[in-house]
Amino acid sequence: MKRIFLVLFVLSCLWSNAQTKVSGVVVDEKGDPVAFANVLFKNSSQGTITNDNGRFYMESDETYTTLIISFIGYNTLELPLPSKINYDLKVVLLESSEQLDEVVVYMGKQSKKNNPAIDILKKIWAKKRENGVSKFKQYQYDKYEKVEFDLNTIDSALIKSKLFRGMEFVFEDLDTSRITGKTYLPIFLNETFSKVYGDNKMVETKEDILGNKNSGFSDNQALIAFVKDLYSEYNIYDNYLKFFDKSFTSPLSKTGVDTYNYVLADSAFIGNKWCYNIIYYPRRKNELTFKGDFWVNDTTFAIKKINLEVTRSANINWVKDIYIEQEFEVLNDSVFLLKRDYMLSDFSLSKKEKARGVYGKRTTVYNNYMFDIPKPRDFYKADANQFDPSVFEKEDSFWSDNRLEALNKDEKGIYQLLDTLKTVPKFKTIYNAVSILNSGYVEIDKWNVDIGSVFGAFGYNEAEGVRLRAGARTYFGQNDPWRLEGYTAYGFSDRKFKHGFSAKWLVDKKSRLILSGGNRRDVEQLGLSLTATNDVLGRSIASSSVLTVGSNNRLTNINLSAFFTEMEPITNFRIGIGATYRELSSALPDAFSLDYVDPSSPTGISSEVKQFDVNALLIYTPGKRTIGYGVERRNINDNYSTLLFSYTKGIEGVMNSDFDYNKLQFSYSQPWQLGWGRLLSTVEFGKTFGEVPLGLLNVIPGNQTLFSIYNTFPNLDFYEFVTDTYAAVHLEHNFNGRLFSRIPFMRKLNLREIVGLRGAWGDLSDANIALSSPTNIPLMAPTDKIYWEYSLGVGNIFRILRIDFNFRGNYLENPNARPFSVTGSFGFSF
Missing domain, CATH: 2.40.160.50 (membrane protein fhac: a member of the omp85/tpsb transporter family)
Known part of the structure; x- marks a missing residue:
């Protein structure tokens, strides 16, 4: 009875938090997985690409009844969705028997010559220093960052395991990842609000942290240092993006043409801007690369939306998945500014699909951009008052006013959950053992x-x-x-x-x-x-x-x-x-x-x-x-x-x-x-x-x-x-x-x-x-x-x-x- 209640509870959460959810695997007629196949909700720009094992997961706040699965060289399939939540679908693509005039085959390695996607990529390179805050002498903006850790792939076996005996109450609130479709339990949350200033002429930047709030492990210096180092800053226009002490080749890199296959897949209005959609995937396995797609404006050649997913074959340990999304807002006809940056990492001992692990999620929201307000060099050299205890003791009203993205129900519950867990002797024992190994x-x-x-x-x-x-x-x-x-x-x-x-x-x-x-x-x-x-x-x-x-x-x-x-x-x-x-x-x-x-x-x-x-x-x-x-x-x-x-x-x-x-x-x-x-x-x-x-x-x-x-x-x-x-x-x-x-x-x-x-x-x-x-x-x-x-x-x-x-x-x-x-x-x- 308890198991049935838990399942019903989880399903009710899924139903209320999203209108359409779908997951599955795409295979060919022989049953072999089709990697990098395009999966799209019909009549939308919302989609994803299958991973190395042909698997995918998507969700949307909108209601959709049809899924479109395509990979050139195969017949495009329109798959009806019988309900709002459809898990573990098995999609079989049939090899195309006809050669359609409007279809360009982009199976396997793509040519670097006469490729319209690469022509667009070259224009992105030429314009990258003219986009964003680089166009202005000075800039400043508000920055809100939320870092969260979640225990994922939770099932009845885990709930009933000896490890959580006496701590079953932690599973009363579960959610499902919109990226992977796995159930997860939030266990850590860190919030930071700051003001960032920069001067492109003097090549100076400064970040004043005005508020910082931790849940659960706020006094564990080692863990917080790990979290901060884990999610370092990056710029998608750079040639290489550093994550976990590794250099990943950016899909916008000038060396990307030797690392990725690029395909011009679509064009459409994103907001009120006409954009091209380019799909990319790696030329070789085991390299530190991504797969995904991006939308780029047809005149400024600035990125409007991009998602990056590290391929499972990438040579990186203890991390099963890395998924990144960035959205840009239009300031005017020529300036696109970073609005939201989301990154999810799935830490696991194994890269197998059903392996349990821990999600590390960082969400950064940017707002209130202001430009060309000069400040003296001494302003950038002066340290912010980082030792002011008030930074770590802000009232709830401060966070209500400065959260640029509201906490969802599960995130709000983390603070209370961890306070309760600290009183459980078994949790203290586990926490102390991990702390000893770390420090x-x-x-x-x-x-x-x-x-x-x-x-x-x-x-x-x-x-x-x-x-x-x-x-x-x-x-x-x-x-x-x-x-x-x-x-x-x-x-x-x-x-x-x-x-x-x-x-x-x-x-x-x-x-x-x-x-x-x-x-x-x-x-x-x-x-x-x-x-x-x-x-x-x-x-x-x-x-x-x-x-x-x-x-x-x-x-x-x-x-x-x-x-x-x-x-x-x-x-x-x-x-x-x-x-x-x-x-x-x-x-x-x-x-x-x-x-x-x-x-x-x-x-x-x-x-x-x-x-x-x-x-x-x-x-x-x-x-x-x-x-x-x-x-x-x-x-x-x-x-x-x-x-x-x-x-x-x-x-x-x-x-x-x-x-x-x-x-x-x-x-x-x-x-x-x-x-x-x-x-x-x-x-x-x-x-x-x-x-x-x-x-x-x-x-x-x-x-x-x-x-x-x-x-x-x-x-x-x-x-x-x-x-x-x-x-x-x-x-x-x-x-x-x-x-x-x-x-x-x-x-x-x-x-x-x-x-x-x-x-x-x-x-x-x-x-x-x-x-x-x-x-x-x-x-x-x-x-x-x-x-x-x-x-x-x-x-x-x-x-x-x-x-x-x-x-x-x-x-x-x-x-x-x-x-x-x-x-x-x-x-x-x-």
Whole structure:
């Protein structure tokens, strides 16, 4: 009885929310699916295209009684719809036996010559910079964004499963997606209202967030950061559209003619504008492409409507479907402005039709466009008051006035539903388990403390043997003005306890003035990075790696105390100054020593370095976006560059410091989102002025672990090259499967190819070699020729594994040189 009631309830919702709904599959006479067939409500411009498996779903607020299904090369079929809701139709298209004069066959690959659709596409390219806000000197508009997550493909088996036992009430309100036809349950909603300003002459933009509202997980910083990064901004006129860290070729791209088939399918009035309808679909499988259609005006060649659906064969993980709609309004005869942007993603472990998953939906509505109202450059440089709590505490009246699109019944219920769920013990358990996997910390709410990180609880190295670690941090909320963090660890071979402690305090929110300090006494693998900031609790993976190559015994006892102050006077430009005091000694003196010549020592040799340094740091990260306004913020994008300049002054005599020297360092890292994948590049330069021992020199970062670590050289041993002057470059390009997709027998594997090239040059003065002459390892730098390596990698193996094959280019005559190595990494990525 309960099941019957649920079905009746769902059907009544479907009946009330839409007049016509239809889903099914289109096949040919042999039963094979017909991909990219055109499905249309008769006497309308509302339609869709079947997916790779021939399936389709449509709905409309209007009532229609006939469906038209066509694919050139087949007879067009008019299918009567017996009721308003028709699911799981099986449509059989018959091959055409007649050649009609007015029909142009566009089955399979289309010619690039004498194709009217491509002629129109070229005019779109020519006009794209004359459309939208680009036509004006300045612009501003209101922007309302709604991001929602829904649990989808809900059936009686899921409702009665043990997972939801005790939480059955959540299924009292279900709806059906107008895109896929699947039932879904809303579980998360985020709303944002903002005003956007831009100046095309100064190339400046600014977004002032006036209101933000979350349901359910408003205090979960990790989830909100994920949501913000998930739905980054895009422009359909760009050549490539970035979703989930992947570059999809836009159907409006200048390279689109090599990627898509285009067909001029229809022409009609959309509103009061005559428009052409162009259907497009990919030329090859497994590439990051879309299928769909768009309507373009016949005079301005501006897009009036467009929909994009990622093909199921696209090389992307954990996402079954991506569907995008954009609508443009007509300002006048020549200006079309973006009015509404809708994006739906179906996250699922499997791409099978009946697989359950989670919908991620973003709706953005634009309104109140205004133009040519100039504002001074200082207006764009000034930060919005993002730390104002009132942004997150708006009354209901604010949202009633500023929602540019009203919430439907289900969306209104999310806030109450999640408040209720939080009181259910089982839901808390599930939520906490997911949170631990995501952040690595166990939340103890009643103490406002997080325990962890659980991922670093176990380790091993030759100095400590088996190592256990336990840590904790304060956590009152994502915008805490201060934070304390600490850990203790114990090595079962050296039988010593280690510890680390740090404190951070956000003194001023506007300038982001932060004071920090701490102490760490531990065993560390130094020399894994050329340019690194002074993170008191930082620890490299090589220090506790269970799997290593060769003798991983060049470890250091480190006692580090630091005090640092930094501020951000301009967005993404940080200035810092601080001081550190270090005591360094070998953790395994018989295998690796840090000895140096010391005339003041009774033996003429010292084995411990004591050093006081003052450090100044400049970091510029243009394009970086963050979330939160507390002492620790989270990044919500990874496509920004980083420029770092560091000056270090070693002062002899202070706190018995041993050496006086100066060090300059610079690094520049830049990701490049290209049509053929993603390129990550880094260049580094540095020089030390003055005589310093091995413990203070710059080590070309080797890697003796079995893990692929960017910015290291996997065929170098630790301390194989030591320098006081250096230059290094790292290049790594991920083709995201674009090459493997062209090999027929490899397409279905969805593997991804990665290539890397890296090199380093360095010098080491005779004085520094003489100073560290008592050490028991050879000291040399790649001075005569640049040391270089290259690698060929295969990623996305079983969707979680990457393997790199690394080759050493030269210096093969070095003792125990490793000409070849294999490294790998695990991870979940789209």
